[in-house]
Amino acid sequence: MTRIALLGATGSIGRQALELIEAHPDLELCAAMSGVRPLDAVAASHPRARCAVGGDPIALLEACEPDVVLNAIVGFAGIRATLWALEHGVTLALANKESLVAGGALAREAQRRRGGLLIPVDSEHSALMQCLDGWHDAQIESLVLTASGGPFRGRSREELAGVTVEEALAHPTWSMGPKITVDSATLANKGLELIEAHWLFDIPYDKVEVVVHPSSIVHGIVRFRDGAALAHVGYPDMRVPISYALTYPERAATPVPALDLAAGVTLSFEAPDVDAFPLLRLAREAGERGRTYPCVFNAANEVAVAAFLDGRVGFLDIAVMVEDTLGHVGDDEAGDLDELVAVDSEARRIAAARLVHA
Ligand code: NAD
Ligand code: MG
Numbered sequence: 001m002t003r004i005a006l007l008g009a010t011g012s013i014g015r016q017a018l019e020l021i022e023a024h025p026d027l028e029l030c031a032a033m034s035g036v037r038p039l040d041a042v043a044a045s046h047p048r049a050r051c052a053v054g055g056d057p058i059a060l061l062e063a064c065e066p067d068v069v070l071n072a073i074v075g076f077a078g079i080r081a082t083l084w085a086l087e088h089g090v091t092l093a094l095a096n097k098e099s100l101v102a103g104g105a106l107a108r109e110a111q112r113r114r115g116g117l118l119i120p121v122d123s124e125h126s127a128l129m130q131c132l133d134g135w136h137d138a139q140i141e142s143l144v145l146t147a148s149g150g151p152f153r154g155r156s157r158e159e160l161a162g163v164t165v166e167e168a169l170a171h172p173t174w175s176m177g178p179k180i181t182v183d184s185a186t187l188a189n190k191g192l193e194l195i196e197a198h199w200l201f202d203i204p205y206d207k208v209e210v211v212v213h214p215s216s217i218v219h220g221i222v223r224f225r226d227g228a229a230l231a232h233v234g235y236p237d238m239r240v241p242i243s244y245a246l247t248y249p250e251r252a253a254t255p256v257p258a259l260d261l262a263a264g265v266t267l268s269f270e271a272p273d274v275d276a277f278p279l280l281r282l283a284r285e286a287g288e289r290g291r292t293y294p295c296v297f298n299a300a301n302e303v304a305v306a307a308f309l310d311g312r313v314g315f316l317d318i319a320v321m322v323e324d325t326l327g328h329v330g331d332d333e334a335g336d337l338d339e340l341v342a343v344d345s346e347a348r349r350i351a352a353a354r355l356v357h358a
Pocket of ligand 2: 122123124193
């Protein structure tokens with residue numbers, strides 16, 4: 001039996017994880033946590049699981065002794081659970097990319113010290129991990145992250161000025177929580193994923209390429225020095241990478257059908273438009289500058305996306321707020337979690353002040 005602690009159990013990833021846990025005889029839910037939504041239905045189907053709504057995830061994790069922590073909390077709020085798992089050598093199935101973006105150095109240091117597994121749930125990174133298996137660094141030329149391009153692919157900056165929250169939430173290929181759906185529309189999500197790839201695979205930024213691939217069939221590509229490349233393909237369905245992370249290295253069966261090639265699968269790729277979607281460029285710059293710039297990028301983006309979802313700022317203001325905040329803070333090191341939390345709070349304060357003037 002693999003005991004799983006599921007954080008973010010009421011979300012898009014959380015609900016799909018529950019479906020997989022319930023269908024697999026060797027997976028057992030030992031704990032479930034949500035931010036505010038009640039967990040009555042989860043508690044009824046899993047009477048032995050500890051359930052908590054809000055509060056401290058660490059107390060829950062300490063009490064339930066999991067084999068795997070599936071961190072599907074949204075945002076920087078997931079940082080404590082990420083570090084707890086890595087510091088205890090407990091396998092971390094990580095959907096909460098924001099914690100690795102903001103706290104990459106602390107997370108990797110804890111993982112190296114304790115030797116636990118860190119398995120990405122993000123589909124692109126799950127794909128890359130699978131394509132990277134068995135090769136060594138010198139053989140690898142670069143990694144390719146694919147992006148659907150979101151609902152506004154092909155639009156110019158001018159055409160993006162008046163887009164509504166409803167339009168931003170209408171993602172063409174993936175059904176996800178509201179924050180990541182807006183991040184996909186601005187391409188901030190691919191920027192976060194670029195930084196995530198840097199930390200997961202220990203790879204410099206100039207060796208990670210982003211391409212737009214509208215049908216989301218190719219999830220990731222690894223290029224090798226001999227000119228060959230391995231790609232990971234399949235329907236866009238998060239149950240595949242969630243199941244991979246929960247059952248690694250078993251690769252259990254899922255209800256997701258195999259790709260129907262005979263029905264006609266067309267693959268097309270194009271360069272991302274970083275003028276219309278500057279958050280991708282800003283994320284790359286923040287990653288390359290290192291230190292706490294990625295933490296600031298993430299914090300300002302969280303504040304700006306929440307303001308956009310509330311109708312307080314427009315779509316283009318998200319990137320303006322992030323760029324402005326990055327101009328004020330970021331050039332610090334965070335040697336521990338308390339220092340990182342202080343940087344995150346300061347970045348949120350500056351971004352929120354920018355909101356008053358937006
Ligand atoms: P969501 O908004 O649907 O769900 C978020 C979950 O986190 C909810 O259960 C909520 O109650 C919980 N939560 C929020 N704040 C919390 C807090 N302070 N403490 C405890 N729980 C809290 O989001 P989602 O789409 O499921 O995404 C979750 C994470 O997975 C994000 O980091 C996202 O980037 C990542 N991710 C999601 C997808 C996807 O398909 N949805 C794909 C790749 C990566
Ligand atoms: Mg992804």
